[in-house]
Every structure is written in structure tokens, then in C-alpha cells.
Amino acid sequence: MKIVYFTHSLQSCWNHGNAHFLRGVLRELAAAGHHVRALEPQGAWSLENLLRDHGPAGLEPFRRNYPDLSVETYDPAADPVDLAGDADLVIVHEWNDPTLAATLGRARKGGARFKLLFHDTHHRAVSDPDAIRAFDLSGFDGVLAFGEALSEVYRRWGWGDRVWTWHEAADTRLFHPPAQETAREGLVWIGNWGDGERTEELETFLFRPAQQAELPLDIYGVRYPAEALATLNRYGVRYHGWAPNAAAPEIFARHMATVHVPRRFYTTMLPGIPTIRVFEALACGIPLVSAPWQDSEALFRPGQDFLFAGDGAEMTARLRDLAHDADLRAALVAHGLETIRARHTCAHRAQELLSIAGTLGLNHGASAA
Numbered sequence: 585m586k587i588v589y590f591t592h593s594l595q596s597c598w599n600h601g602n603a604h605f606l607r608g609v610l611r612e613l614a615a616a617g618h619h620v621r622a623l624e625p626q627g628a629w630s631l632e633n634l635l636r637d638h639g640p641a642g643l644e645p646f647r648r649n650y651p652d653l654s655v656e657t658y659d660p661a662a663d664p665v666d667l668a669g670d671a672d673l674v675i676v677h678e679w680n681d682p683t684l685a686a687t688l689g690r691a692r693k694g695g696a697r698f699k700l701l702f703h704d705t706h707h708r709a710v711s712d713p714d715a716i717r718a719f720d721l722s723g724f725d726g727v728l729a730f731g732e733a734l735s736e737v738y739r740r741w742g743w744g745d746r747v748w749t750w751h752e753a754a755d756t757r758l759f760h761p762p763a764q765e766t767a768r769e770g771l772v773w774i775g776n777w778g779d780g781e782r783t784e785e786l787e788t789f790l791f792r793p794a795q796q797a798e799l800p801l802d803i804y805g806v807r808y809p810a811e812a813l814a815t816l817n818r819y820g821v822r823y824h825g826w827a828p829n830a831a832a833p834e835i836f837a838r839h840m841a842t843v844h845v846p847r848r849f850y851t852t853m854l855p856g857i858p859t860i861r862v863f864e865a866l867a868c869g870i871p872l873v874s875a876p877w878q879d880s881e882a883l884f885r886p887g888q889d890f891l892f893a894g895d896g897a898e899m900t901a902r903l904r905d906l907a908h909d910a911d912l913r914a915a916l917v918a919h920g921l922e923t924i925r926a927r928h929t930c931a932h933r934a935q936e937l938l939s940i941a942g943t944l945g946l947n948h949g950a951s952a953a
Contacts, residue, residue, distance in 0.1 A: 585938075585946060586619045588671040588698075590664065590688075592679035593628040594655045595646050597829040598637070599776050599806050600630035602677065602705045604829050604860050607650055608755025608930030609937070614652060616934065622653065623667055625660045625681070633806075637826060645828035649758060660684075665691045671698045672946050675728070678704045682719045689723025699944045703728045705752070707849035709737045725944055728937075731857035732881050748940050751883070752860045753928045754867035758830060761869030761921070762837040770800035771903070772839040772870075774832055774861065777808040781848045789845050789875040791819040793899040799907060804835065836868040840913070841906045843899070844874040844890075856880035863928050866890065866920035871913045873902045883928070888919040 589610060597603040606622070614620045624631075634642045658667055664684050668674050676685050685702065692700045702724050709716045721727070726746040729735040738747040771794050777783075794801040803816065804827040816823050827835060836842065842865050850857045855878040862884075865872050872890040879886060886892050891906075893899035906913055 585941065586621075586670060586672045587613060588621045588623060588668045588674045590667075590674070590676045590680050590684060591622055591624050592677055593624045593630045594622045594653065595624065595643055596628065596631040596634040597646075598630045598634035598642075598826060600679075601860050602679070602752075603630070604755065604864065605705070605752040605930065605933075606677075607646075607653060608753070608757070609933050611650065611653055611755070611757065612931045612934035613937070621656060621671075623656050623658055626657055627660070634826075637806075642828070645830040649830040664688050665696065668696075668698060673701070673941055673944075674698045675701045675703050676724075678702065678706060678708070678716065678719070685724075686720040689720055691723070692725070693723040699725045699941065699946055701726050701728055701940075703750075704734060704738075705730045707734075707847070707854050709734060710853040711849050726940075728940070731854060733854040733856050737854075749881075750933065750936060750940070751857075751881075751928070752863060753930050753933045754860075754863040754924050756867050756925065756929045756931070759833055759864045759867040761917070762833070766837070768838060768840045770802065770839055772802045772804070772835055772842050773845070774804045774827065774835065774842075775845070776805040777812045778847070782845055783812075785845050785848070785875055787815065788896045789893065789899050790843050791815065791821060793843075793893075793896055793903055794821075795819050796900045797903040797907065799840070799903055802835075802839065832864060833868045836865060836870040839870065841871040841873065841903065843903075844872055844877075846875060846877045851875075851877050856883075858883065862890070863924060867924045867929075869917045869921055871906050871916040872920065873899060873906070875899070884923055885919065888916070889923045890916060890920060 591606055593600055594603055594606055610620050610622055664687050674688060688700055702721050704727060727738050727743055728748055728750040729738055730750060730752055732749045735747045735749045773790055801821045802824060803821055804824045806826045844862050866889060874890055874892055876894060891902050893902045
């Protein structure tokens with residue numbers, strides 16, 4: 585099958601977590617023999633920020649770790665129908681220009697042979713619905729939503745059985761435990777400061793508990809304004825700036841545990857969506873403690889795969905337990921890996937996409953022609 589994916593950027597993961605998943609799932613599809621093309625526009629904001637901060641060297645981790653993925657960069661003024669060529673399946677990510685989606689939708693309505701899907705991996709459908717409603721999706725065959733709560737939003741918008749829940753997952757070709765264990769120390773958190781939608785939660789569930797548990801804390805990420813850096817300094821946090829996603833397994837391997845602090849929209853308006861870092865951390869074999877979120881789809885086994893902490897005091901207690909109980913750490917690692925490998929790899933998601941394509945009448949047969 586010939587698959588074309590219009591992404592915001594595959595090359596850059598600077599404040600662009602969806603690149604993690606897409607790299608993994610497109611690689612799995614290509615490895616299965618499908619002809620995969622990733623298209624990204626010139627001037628993508630994620631790539632521009634990466635190059636501004638790190639220059640061309642910022643692209644080296646992607647090139648080194650994903651030699652089997654090629655990216656075609658196109659002029660945004662180009663006709664996306666021409667770019668899609670003879671694709672069987674075209675997928676448009678929601679960080680694209682609405683004009684691109686509308687043009688492809690008109691072509692589909694007009695009899696274009698490809699099937700057309702919209703891929704939503706963000707909370708804008710509830711936090712900024714007008715931004716999503718700006719997309720004319722009337723010509724699309726369906727929607728891929730990265731959580732059941734988001735699928736429900738699209739069903740309320742009239743999509744019915746033409747929306748499929750397609751969670752993110754771990755790229756286990758890259759995200760796996762270290763081949764040789766070395767000394768681990770302290771906590772690590774890999775995440776971006778963002779727009780302040782979890783500032784209070786970070787202080788409650790990460791900075792203060794780490795300090796109270798007397799565990800050193802390393803943080804990697806971008807978009808930390810001066811006030812955020814001042815907060816980190818106040819708690820004695822070591823801030824390292826941006827880390828390429830491909831470096832995350834090595835970073836996890838140096839630390840005793842990590843913490844998940846979901847953004848507010850994923851605990852209130854879109855419950856049940858863990859986002860990519862939970863999958864990746866468990867795949868790397870690092871114990872994880874999470875601030876509250878509702879695992880409404882039973883993706884994991886809380887208490888076995890990872891630990892929940894209901895408030896800051898409980899987070900401090902959980903972190904102390906982990907620091908002093910090697911058996912607890914080992915059990916969490918074993919169970920977390922078991923769940924990821926059984927249910928939540930990019931290979932699983934590639935098969936799910938092929939099954940969805942099958943419901944649209946597309947042949948599952950692989951073809952790299």
C-alpha cells in the first residue's frame with residue numbers, strides 16, 4: 585500500500601511530541617513493505633526553532649537514529665493533490681494549514697482515488713475548538729483521534745463510526761532498556777514548560793516532592809521562560825535545555841525514576857489520554873510515578889506498571905519508597921515493559937492503521953513499488 589503522511593515536521597521534535605510517534609509508526613509501516621512518504625512544509629515552526637537554537641547539528645540525532653526514514657519538504661504553495669500522487673492512503677495531521685486539508689478534501693469529493701484521514705493528536709478540539717473547526721473535513725473518509733475522549737468529541741460533531749481511536753505508542757526499536765545497566769541516580773523529567781497549563785501541577789507533583797524526598801532532579805525541555813527558570817533554581821533543579829527525543833532512552837537509563845505530570849486538559853476535558861512520554865518511559869524500563877489522570881480505557885495496570893500519587897504528599901512518599909526499595913523498582917520495570925510489549929508499540933499501531941485502512945476498502949498487502 586502507498587501511504588502519504590502530511591506532517592508538521594518529522595525531522596524536528598522541538599516542542600513537537602507527535603514527531604516521536606510518527607517516526608516510529610512510519611518506520612514500522614516501511615519495514616512491513618509499504619511505500620511510505622512523509623511530507624512536511626518548508627518553514628515548519630518546530631524545525632525553524634530547532635535550527636535557530638542548535639543549527640544544522642540539531643538534525644543529526646534524527647538522521648543518525650532514523651536512517652530508514654526520508655522526508656520530502658515541499659513549498660506550501662504547491663498543490664497537495666499533486667504531492668500525494670498515486671497514494672492509496674493520505675493522512676493529514678492537525679498541525680497543517682487548513683487550506684491543505686480543504687484542497688485534499690475537495691479532490692476526494694471529486695473522485696480522487698486515495699482514501700483520506702485526519703489525524704488529531706492534541707487537545708485543541710476542546711481547548712480551542714474553532715481552530716479545529718477551521719478545517720473543512722467534509723471530504724475526508726474519517727478521523728484518527730489519539731484517545732477515546734477525543735473520539736467522542738468527533739462523534740458529537742457527527743462523525744459517528746468514521747472516527748477511530750488510535751493511541752500513541754512507544755517506538756521500541758529505539759525506546760528499550762539499556763543493554764548494560766549502569767549506576768542510576770535521582771529523578772528525571774523530560775517535558776516542555778509550554779503555556780502554563782500545568783505550572784501549579786509541576787510544583788505540586790514534581791519540584792516540591794523531589795526536594796522533600798531529597799532526590800536530585802534533572803529536567804530537559806524547551807519553552808522555559810525566565811520565571812520558570814527562577815522556579816527551577818529555587819528548588820535546586822538542574823535544567824539542561826532541549827534534548828533530542830532520540831537521546832531520551834540514554835537519559836532515562838541514568839536515572840532511578842521519572843514522573844508523569846499530565847497537562848490540565850488531559851485530566852479534565854480529555855481524560856484517559858496519557859500522551860507519549862508514559863509509553864516511552866515504560867518502554868525504557870524506568871520506574872514511573874504519575875500525578876492523577878483517569879485511565880478510562882484501561883491502557884495500563886496502575887499500581888503494577890506504574891504508581892499513582894493523589895497529591896504532593898503522596899508523591900513524596902512514593903518517591904521515597906522507590907529510592908529505598910529495589911524490589912519495588914524491579915517489579916514496576918518488569919510489569920511496565922510487559923504491558924508496552926504486549927499492547928503499546930508502534931508495530932501494534934501500524935497494524936491498527938492497516939485494519940482501519942481495510943475498513944475503507946484498501947488492500948493490506950505490502951507494496952514498496
